[in-house]
Amino acid sequence: MDQALGAADTPTVxxxxxxxxxxxxxxxxxxxxxxxxxxxxxxxxGLLWILDHVDGSLALRYSCREAACGSCAMLVNxxxxxACKTQVKDLRSKEITVQPLPxxxxxxxxxxxxxxxxxxxxxxxxxxxxxxxxRAVEPASxxxxxxxxxxxxxxxxxxxxxxRAAFEDxxxxxxxxxxxxxCPSFWTNPDYLGPAALLKGYRxxxxxxxxxxxxxxxxxxxxxxxxxxxxFNCTAACPKEIPITEALQSLKRMASRRLLGGGGGGGRQxxx
Amino acid sequence: xxxxxxHRISGLALVFYLFLHLMVLSSATAGPAAFxxxxxxxxxxxxxxxDLLLLLAVLYHGLNGIRVVLFDLGLGVRRQxxxxxxVMVLTALVLLAAVAVTWPFLFGGGRAG
Numbered sequence: 001m002d003q004a005l006g007a008a009d010t011p012t013v014x015x016x017x018x019x020x021x022x023x024x025x026x027x028x029x030x031x032x033x034x035x036x037x038x039x040x041x042x043x044x045x046g047l048l049w050i051l052d053h054v055d056g057s058l059a060l061r062y063s064c065r066e067a068a069c070g071s072c073a074m075l076v077n078x079x080x081x082x083a084c085k086t087q088v089k090d091l092r093s094k095e096i097t098v099q100p101l102p103x104x105x106x107x108x109x110x111x112x113x114x115x116x117x118x119x120x121x122x123x124x125x126x127x128x129x130x131x132x133x134x135r136a137v138e139p140a141s142x143x144x145x146x147x148x149x150x151x152x153x154x155x156x157x158x159x160x161x162x163x164r165a166a167f168e169d170x171x172x173x174x175x176x177x178x179x180x181x182x183c184p185s186f187w188t189n190p191d192y193l194g195p196a197a198l199l200k201g202y203r204x205x206x207x208x209x210x211x212x213x214x215x216x217x218x219x220x221x222x223x224x225x226x227x228x229x230x231x232f233n234c235t236a237a238c239p240k241e242i243p244i245t246e247a248l249q250s251l252k253r254m255a256s257r258r259l260l261g262g263g264g265g266g267g268r269q270x271x272x
Numbered sequence: 273x274x275x276x277x278x279h280r281i282s283g284l285a286l287v288f289y290l291f292l293h294l295m296v297l298s299s300a301t302a303g304p305a306a307f308x309x310x311x312x313x314x315x316x317x318x319x320x321x322x323d324l325l326l327l328l329a330v331l332y333h334g335l336n337g338i339r340v341v342l343f344d345l346g347l348g349v350r351r352q353x354x355x356x357x358x359v360m361v362l363t364a365l366v367l368l369a370a371v372a373v374t375w376p377f378l379f380g381g382g383r384a385g
Contacts, residue, residue, distance in 0.1 A: 184273065230343045231276040232352050246349040253346060 011037040013088055015046055017058065018099040021108050028106075030097075031055070037088060043076050043096065044083035047110075059109040067239065070174030073181075074110050075099040080178035080237035101181040103190075116190070117177050120197040124218050128204060130211025157209040167206035169242050170199050179234035179244055191223045195234035195244045198225055202247040205254055212258065220255040228252070275356045279336050282329040289326055317378045327370050328363065335359040 012034050020028035033050045044062055051058050062072040065084045072083040077097050088096065104112035173196065180186050180194035193201075201219040204210045219225050225248060234244040300310035313319065339355045342348050348355050 184276070229276060230340055230349075230352070231273050233273050236273075243350060245343075245352070249343055249346055249349055252344070 011094075013037045013046065013094050013096055015050060016095065016097045017047070017050070017109070018097075019058070019109050020100075020106050022106060039089075041088045042084055043081070043086045043088060043091075043098065044072055046088060046096070047083060047098065059107070059111045061111050068174060070176035073101055073176035073178045073239065075101065080182055080239070082176060082178075082239045085239055101177055103181050103187055104177065112177075114177055117180060117194070117196065118175075120180075120193050121175065121200060124193065124197045124201040124204075125215075126200045126204065128207065128210050129214045129218075159208055163208045167203050167247075170203035170206065170247050172240050173199055173203075173242060174240060176239060178237045178239055182233040182237035184231055184233065185227045185229055189223065189227060192227045193219070193224055195228070195248065198228070198251060199242065199244050199247050201225075202251040205251055206247075212254065216255050216258050219251060220259070225251050225255055275336055275339070275352075275359070278332060279340070282333040282336075285329045286333060289329070315377075320374050320378055324367065324370060324374060328367055331363040331366055332359065335362055 015033040015035055016030045017033065018028050019025075019031050033054055035046045035049050038045075042065075044065060047058065047060055048062075051060075060072065060074075060083075062084060063069040064071070067082050067085040070082075073080060074083055075081075075098070076083065076086055077091055077093065080101070083098070098110065100106050100110045100112045104114060104117065107113050175196060177196060179199070180196045183192070183195055186192045186194045198219060201215065205212060205215045205219065228245070228248045230245055230249065232245050234248075235242070235246075238244055296310065296314070300307045336356075336359050339348075339352075339359055342355070343352065
């Protein structure tokens, strides 16, 4: 215990941290830590202070400390947040409750098992698909886009700024897992791909260089896009403020257009 | 999430009501006397109050259904919260009007129908 850092005139905040080691504990418990507050302090800084000065056995994930790596998503005062991006001041409370992201198995304390999450991420093939002459058979549009006859295998696939801008929002996902953790469709069906994987699917489905005919079946199966019931929890939970539900709705229209055969090659354009 | 949760709950309530409705209706088919007795009961303040609850479920489920259909058409997805409150306000307004119409029969001793 090194509480000396918290001088008498330093304001104190209290972290109530959920502790749970499934191999040892029967059920989770909460440990309460008095943490000296400093202006500009984030929840992650508070947790690291606890780690350094009070309890080195506290388990948490973090890396970049600047909301770019997506490691430190957790429930802070009952809401999905990145610990590194959350100012203690903005919580407007001296009592801070920190829990791991719900609906993922807890490994220890604030660390959850994301292997299922990343298995779904891989399942949507998060890269451009369509080779063997199939790739980019759908003509790009907008100023600067290549004419359809110019697009051939083994050649550069150019993309206009306008076509890139169409899915800009979906590219800033950092895979923190908050959205999928917040999704009631995922709560009731753990096999559901979930908003994060489907958003990544949309990022490529909306990309003019990707092959929709190969992309859509990856996303529209039994556990795919149609399990989204526009609950909007994902959009509310996203620390990067990505309009996820909107992207998923676009994806649904792309998929149903293909299913109904009305879209032909132009499904991507028409669904926008 | 509340919009979705209320939608599910009102949907289940409406399914439950459908079967209740069929049961009550079939109880009124046993003859003229049974019909009159059923009508008498259905005009009681208790059943009128239940009718208002039914109206609440129908209004919310229907209006929110339109909201969800709009999302499927790609309309108003970014304004979902405002649309939810519109659904709530419309539901409340129509329900209040229905309560105003029903009031004398609920508490005034008047006879409906």
